[in-house]
Amino acid sequence: MRPFSTATCDIENQQSAKSINLYSAINQALHIALETDPRTFVFGEDVSFGGVFRCTTGLADRFGKSRVFNTPLCEQGIVGFGIGLAAMGNRAIAEIQFADYIFPAFDQIVNEAAKFRYRSGNQFNCGGLTIRAPYGAVGHGGHYHSQSPEAFFCHVPGIKVVIPRSPQQAKGLLLSCIRDPNPVVFFEPKWLYRLAVEEVPEHDYMLPLSKAEVIREGSDITLVGWGAQLSIMEQACIDAEKDGISCELIDLKTLIPWDKETVEASVRKTGRLLVSHEAPVTGGFGAEISASIVERCFLRVSNFIYFVLLIEYYREPIQFFFIESQAFHCTNNLILAPIILNILASTLKTQKEENEKNKKVQTMLTCLCGDKRMHAAEWN
Amino acid sequence: MAIWWTRSSRTIANHIRKCMNKGFMGGAVVKQSSWSSTVQSCSLSSLSSHRLVPQNCSYLHSLPCNRATLFSLQRFKSTVAEGQLDSFFSSDSDDEQLNVLARQSLDFPGGKVTYTSEMNFISESSHKRIPCYRVLDDDGEIINMNSDLQQVSKEVAVKMYSDMVTLQIMDNIFYEAQRQGRISFYMTSAGEEAINIASAAALGEEDIILPQYREPGVLLWRGFTLQEFANQCFGNKADHGKGRQMPIHYGSKEHNFFTISSPIGTQLPQAAGIAYSLKMDNKKACAVSYIGDGGTSEGDFHAGLNFAAVMEAPVIFFCRNNGWAISTHVSEQFRSDGIVVKGQGYGIRSIRVDGNDALAVYSAVSAAREMAINEQRPILVEALTYRIGHHSTSDDSTKYRALDEIDYWKLARNPVNRFRCWVQSNGWWSEQQETELRKSIRKQLLQAIQVAEKTEKPPLTELFSDVYDHLPSNLQEQEKQLRETISRHPKDYPSDVSV
Ligand SMILES: Cc1ncc(C[n+]2csc(CCOP(=O)(O)OP(=O)(O)O)c2C)c(N)n1
Ligand SMILES: [Mg+2]
Numbered sequence: 001m002r003p004f005s006t007a008t009c010d011i012e013n014q015q016s017a018k019s020i021n022l023y024s025a026i027n028q029a030l031h032i033a034l035e036t037d038p039r040t041f042v043f044g045e046d047v048s049f050g051g052v053f054r055c056t057t058g059l060a061d062r063f064g065k066s067r068v069f070n071t072p073l074c075e076q077g078i079v080g081f082g083i084g085l086a087a088m089g090n091r092a093i094a095e096i097q098f099a100d101y102i103f104p105a106f107d108q109i110v111n112e113a114a115k116f117r118y119r120s121g122n123q124f125n126c127g128g129l130t131i132r133a134p135y136g137a138v139g140h141g142g143h144y145h146s147q148s149p150e151a152f153f154c155h156v157p158g159i160k161v162v163i164p165r166s167p168q169q170a171k172g173l174l175l176s177c178i179r180d181p182n183p184v185v186f187f188e189p190k191w192l193y194r195l196a197v198e199e200v201p202e203h204d205y206m207l208p209l210s211k212a213e214v215i216r217e218g219s220d221i222t223l224v225g226w227g228a229q230l231s232i233m234e235q236a237c238i239d240a241e242k243d244g245i246s247c248e249l250i251d252l253k254t255l256i257p258w259d260k261e262t263v264e265a266s267v268r269k270t271g272r273l274l275v276s277h278e279a280p281v282t283g284g285f286g287a288e289i290s291a292s293i294v295e296r297c298f299l300r301v302s303n304f305i306y307f308v309l310l311i312e313y314y315r316e317p318i319q320f321f322f323i324e325s326q327a328f329h330c331t332n333n334l335i336l337a338p339i340i341l342n343i344l345a346s347t348l349k350t351q352k353e354e355n356e357k358n359k360k361v362q363t364m365l366t367c368l369c370g371d372k373r374m375h376a377a378e379w380n
Numbered sequence: 381m382a383i384w385w386t387r388s389s390r391t392i393a394n395h396i397r398k399c400m401n402k403g404f405m406g407g408a409v410v411k412q413s414s415w416s417s418t419v420q421s422c423s424l425s426s427l428s429s430h431r432l433v434p435q436n437c438s439y440l441h442s443l444p445c446n447r448a449t450l451f452s453l454q455r456f457k458s459t460v461a462e463g464q465l466d467s468f469f470s471s472d473s474d475d476e477q478l479n480v481l482a483r484q485s486l487d488f489p490g491g492k493v494t495y496t497s498e499m500n501f502i503s504e505s506s507h508k509r510i511p512c513y514r515v516l517d518d519d520g521e522i523i524n525m526n527s528d529l530q531q532v533s534k535e536v537a538v539k540m541y542s543d544m545v546t547l548q549i550m551d552n553i554f555y556e557a558q559r560q561g562r563i564s565f566y567m568t569s570a571g572e573e574a575i576n577i578a579s580a581a582a583l584g585e586e587d588i589i590l591p592q593y594r595e596p597g598v599l600l601w602r603g604f605t606l607q608e609f610a611n612q613c614f615g616n617k618a619d620h621g622k623g624r625q626m627p628i629h630y631g632s633k634e635h636n637f638f639t640i641s642s643p644i645g646t647q648l649p650q651a652a653g654i655a656y657s658l659k660m661d662n663k664k665a666c667a668v669s670y671i672g673d674g675g676t677s678e679g680d681f682h683a684g685l686n687f688a689a690v691m692e693a694p695v696i697f698f699c700r701n702n703g704w705a706i707s708t709h710v711s712e713q714f715r716s717d718g719i720v721v722k723g724q725g726y727g728i729r730s731i732r733v734d735g736n737d738a739l740a741v742y743s744a745v746s747a748a749r750e751m752a753i754n755e756q757r758p759i760l761v762e763a764l765t766y767r768i769g770h771h772s773t774s775d776d777s778t779k780y781r782a783l784d785e786i787d788y789w790k791l792a793r794n795p796v797n798r799f800r801c802w803v804q805s806n807g808w809w810s811e812q813q814e815t816e817l818r819k820s821i822r823k824q825l826l827q828a829i830q831v832a833e834k835t836e837k838p839p840l841t842e843l844f845s846d847v848y849d850h851l852p853s854n855l856q857e858q859e860k861q862l863r864e865t866i867s868r869h870p871k872d873y874p875s876d877v878s879v
Contacts, residue, residue, distance in 0.1 A: 066660065071687065071690075072683075072686050072687060072690055074682075074683045074686065074687070076649060076679055076680055076683050077649045077652075077680075077683030077684070077686065077687045079649075080646065080648070080649025080650050080652070080653065080680060080683060080684065080687075081649050081650070081652050081653035081656070081687050081691075082653060083649075083650045083653060084649070084650035084651060084652060084653020084654040084655075084656070084657070084667075085653035085654070085656060085657050086653075087638070087650065087653070087654060088653075088654055088657035088658070089657075090657055090660075092653070104679070107643060107646065107680075108646060108649070108680075111641065111642075111643045111646065112641060112643070112646050112650070115641070116639075117846050117847075117848075117849070118624060118846045118847050119621060119624060119625055119629070119631075119639050119641065120620070120621060120631045120633075120638075120639035121619070121620050121621040121622035121624065121631075121639075121846065122622075122845070122846045123620055123621075123631055123632070123633040123639065124631065124633060124638060124639060125849070127849060157847050157855075158847050158848065160848075181849040182848045182849055210852060210853075257848070257852035257853065257854050257855075258854075260853070260854070261853070
């Protein structure tokens, strides 16, 4: 098997950069991946003419039909085929046309790709597999072109789940995923395919996986998100600042295995955490983050954790907001900014009461569980 | 007029083809614009010399019904037919007796299809069931010396027979070990020894095996030792799989045998991917994926066959149709004439073979392999057989099938006995060799079990390794927590696991 590497390079040392959108950044990454390793393949439904989102434009022309090709309309086939290809030491880049249609391949991802190395005692692996899928709401997708299914996959040890927030991130992270020696599910925010434009270095670079990034430093509250949500949260931070609230914003980037340390360090500083994701709240990955953070720095989190579900795309009326992107922007900011303000106002005002409450909870937990409280007390 | 041109429609179509972009769908890249169903202008102009296309519009108006006919002369860009589907499925006929309709054809993206005025539903099954290829009769004698039988040398035949016997004895001893509580689970291959060994013998060592689970004989043939089998079943630290899976989930990189996975059918689309990689590397090897009759109802079966056909991947899909999927009889599994007929639905060449006839399996798989590799295409083999044993040690098959049915297959149709008759009739095997072999294998197995049982279990660290290539921080943390818990409660953890 070929050793894959995830050595990263500095994007600051860029030679030249151009302003491009997110799908073009993905396209650049795929070009580089195919160019730099002849054992790389790109395939999926309709990829050979460029894909329904144009991410694979020009690849078949450049690298030939045997390396970039259409597959039958069958997601379990696409992923199963990709696993086989990867198991032979190839980099198999499989496209699932929409994240909403990844479920026929669920078994191949959960029971096969994720467990391929472990079950064989490391005799075999399909680490060269990367599954790309556009996710999230854009405003007119209805139930089946809008979902954010990342949480399903975050329950699966053996795969990595990565979601980029911007063109520059998308290119560097995708190249890391393709070259990572583990199977990766890479969700692309389709809302941003055309909308997000950013300077993207033209050369081959990789961004580290399992490394969160503090995008904006602040002292009052920590905001954690990923993918398309980041642009909305960033706007909310700016709005909150006008009201004198200092927000720290973190892009998680890799959902599993995730960078607890960065989030923990931030929450230790601010004492408050807000997680925002586009997926449903119940059983969402935000719950995992909050549980882990509560466990790690329980007494530091003065006001526990808050969730915001930004988009309940199941509800038809809300979709009206999405039809025009302008409305979409300000709607979300209008929703999010006051929520953040409310949380902060109530916590700051009743800080004393909260402290009292926390003491009571602490006493209660001391009675309930064993050694853990000692750790918690130490941290405090 | 319609009659005249439809008779020559093939020539015309050929002519038009030449005019068309040669690379279209035939290998070169499809441009975005080619998705629209526009007509190539060259085809129209070149046709005018045949005086087939009326230049004058009023003439067209006078023949409104023939417009489709007129257009069917032109080949649309989205029509794949070019040298591909037409040649596979030619539906043209020169038979003068055919009516006018029958001689017209539809230029469909999937190729040319003739019309018929008869409303015929295709029958759900053919008149006769697909016959089963056989070389040896029930007494182990060759039925037809002139049959296209693959020659088997004495050396290969004796090894085949010895391995079939070894597999039988291994099954008996491991089965007993499970009954005694020494291993947690077992599955026998009883009744399918010929399938196991003969299919393996017909393959090359570089051919890559994707097993279901009732094919340990393939590993045995390739040199996986009895000790290695035992180590896996006992889940000790010498097991290649590091003791992580249930017994019988073997895997060996050295023997090009992918690790068995419990979910049924998942290996089929993977086989297509593996075979595609062999194809890209121009290897003279194929992928071989085994599946049971029950497994053919899984979506992955259909995905695997279809992908392999479309990708022209060298795979042999070997279906062991043993009549049962746990307690589900084949009549509750599908309504087709078994598995062999399903191949055609995917454009895959297929054969039905007597799975209890080692020579037939050997010949069929040899031929399948040659076609798969030389012609770069998948082949489907359906072997008819019977699962003599219970599904697994967790099953009692007398609850759902008659004892005399089992006995019939065990005694009257036993594949090992049948092959032995043939080997013996060649003077290659004796009663004495038989006794010695059985005694020696038995001894080796008992010893292997003892060693496997005494060998330590894999250390605790193997619980966490290999989830990823490196241990991520969350697993490091969980491993640390587990060690702390164990050190606090050492008595609650097995003493034979090193921490
Ligand atoms: C996806 C899946 N569903 C159910 C099972 C449980 N199961 C294990 S073996 C089996 C029957 C398989 O029958 P068949 O494919 O005919 O193989 P045979 O046991 O006859 O060799 C079933 C249902 C499974 N392992 N995987
Ligand atoms: Mg069966």
